[in-house]
Amino acid sequence: MTRHGARMMLERLNAQAPDALLALIRLYGADPREDKIDLGVGVYRTEEGDTPVFAAIKAAEQRLVDEQDSKSYLGPEGDMGFVNALMPYIFGGDPTMGGRISGMQTPGGTGAVRLALALAQKAAVKRVHMGVPSWPNHAQILADLGLELVPFDHARGDGTADLDAVLGAIREAGEDGAVLLHGCCHNPTGIDYTPDQWAAIAEAFAETGTFPIIDVAYQGLGQGLEDDAAGLRMVLAKVPEAFVAYSCDKNFGQYRDRVGAFYILGASSDALETAFSNANALARACWSMPPDHGGAAVRIILRDPDLKKQWLAELDTMRARMRQVRDALAEAGSAGRIDLTPLGSQNGLFATLPVTKDEVARLREEHGIYMAASGRINIAGLTTANLPKFIAALAAVAQ
Numbered sequence: 001m002t003r004h005g006a007r008m009m010l011e012r013l014n015a016q017a018p019d020a021l022l023a024l025i026r027l028y029g030a031d032p033r034e035d036k037i038d039l040g041v042g043v044y045r046t047e048e049g050d051t052p053v054f055a056a057i058k059a060a061e062q063r064l065v066d067e068q069d070s071k072s073y074l075g076p077e078g079d080m081g082f083v084n085a086l087m088p089y090i091f092g093g094d095p096t097m098g099g100r101i102s103g104m105q106t107p108g109g110t111g112a113v114r115l116a117l118a119l120a121q122k123a124a125v126k127r128v129h130m131g132v133p134s135w136p137n138h139a140q141i142l143a144d145l146g147l148e149l150v151p152f153d154h155a156r157g158d159g160t161a162d163l164d165a166v167l168g169a170i171r172e173a174g175e176d177g178a179v180l181l182h183g184c185c186h187n188p189t190g191i192d193y194t195p196d197q198w199a200a201i202a203e204a205f206a207e208t209g210t211f212p213i214i215d216v217a218y219q220g221l222g223q224g225l226e227d228d229a230a231g232l233r234m235v236l237a238k239v240p241e242a243f244v245a246y247s248c249d250k251n252f253g254q255y256r257d258r259v260g261a262f263y264i265l266g267a268s269s270d271a272l273e274t275a276f277s278n279a280n281a282l283a284r285a286c287w288s289m290p291p292d293h294g295g296a297a298v299r300i301i302l303r304d305p306d307l308k309k310q311w312l313a314e315l316d317t318m319r320a321r322m323r324q325v326r327d328a329l330a331e332a333g334s335a336g337r338i339d340l341t342p343l344g345s346q347n348g349l350f351a352t353l354p355v356t357k358d359e360v361a362r363l364r365e366e367h368g369i370y371m372a373a374s375g376r377i378n379i380a381g382l383t384t385a386n387l388p389k390f391i392a393a394l395a396a397v398a399q
């Protein structure tokens with residue numbers, strides 16, 4: 001209390017719960033059990049349980065240290081060499097679609113999502129339709145911006161995507177609505193739309209004029225770089241305008257260096273220029289400019305044929321290992337009442353198991369197995385060595 005009896009300013013704040021996913025990192029670290037298993041936060045792990053720096057990144061960083069001659073400011077758009085070098089991988093053979101796509105660098109994929117939603121809001125979007133469950137931070141960013149979240153079911157109970165629900169959302173969104181989709185490797189379910197479903201989604205966007213926002217955080221971790229971008233490209237080919245949020249945190253293993261990009265598809269180059277003048281102003285007011293280091297390393301890789309080859313090989317190894325884990329889970333068939341077979345045809349780092357919060361707690365307390373309360377597991381946390389323990393624990397808990 002102050003002298004005049006009013007509450008101190010900081011006393012007016014309510015305590016917030018720590019981000020549940022990030023809190024798991026600390027909980028896991030504090031567990032002394034040798035055979036504990038971390039299936040929590042979404043980072044790739046090797047068969048040995050490590051998350052090493054890509055060799056291609058190490059080499060590019062070395063070159064950066066040797067050759068960088070200034071750390072002077074760039075601008076709110078960051079390193080455009082990085083932004084442009086990524087575009088053929090994301091958008092394909094005509095990466096600017098005749099000058100209608102351009103981008104800017106952001107602090108991680110989160111920065112790109114934040115910027116996409118803030119810019120949509122500036123363009124009078126009031127509601128964002130989103131398949132649930134989704135990455136929890138999507139909802140947090142929407143709430144922070146004061147945008148309404150209109151949920152629809154992402155998946156059916158049989159482990160496939162719910163096409164009718166997404167088509168319904170696209171039809172319903174209207175002029176002041178937008179629809180946020182995951183480009184590939186859906187987080188947290190691993191359930192992606194099939195090519196036929198993407199074709200129907202693209203058609204629905206084209207027919208209704210609804211604004212698409214596509215979050216691509218895991219390109220290359222699902223079926224391959226090209227296949228993982230196919231749905232996104234189908235949508236962009238059919239619509240006049242769209243936003244794309246992109247992350248290099250996973251496919252270049254740059255997690256803590258925060259490497260992302262935000263792309264806009266505009267109806268014309270003039271529209272694109274105006275949109276970017278707004279995006280730059282938002283970025284300037286929020287983070288001024290993105291951190292440079294990680295994006296510069298990606299730029300160096302993508303411009304050097306040998307480093308590029310090395311990066312692609314490292315990405316292939318990651319994808320093959322996750323596919324192996326998925327195959328092993330599917331082969332196991334079931335654990336208790338949990339059917340594991342759908343996991344074999346899903347994509348990327350994540351799957352969501354139909355377990356209760358109590359069962360998640362028991363897996364943690366009784367077996368040292370850490371996963372999100374939603375039942376999401378990080379597939380890359382499983383190895384040949386710990387898979388039998390995981391399946392046996394799941395069977396014991398989920399009867």
Ligand code: LMR
Nearest residue numbers: 021040041042043135187
């Ligand atoms: C995750 O979902 O685990 C990752 O995307 C990490 C994060 O920032 O939440």
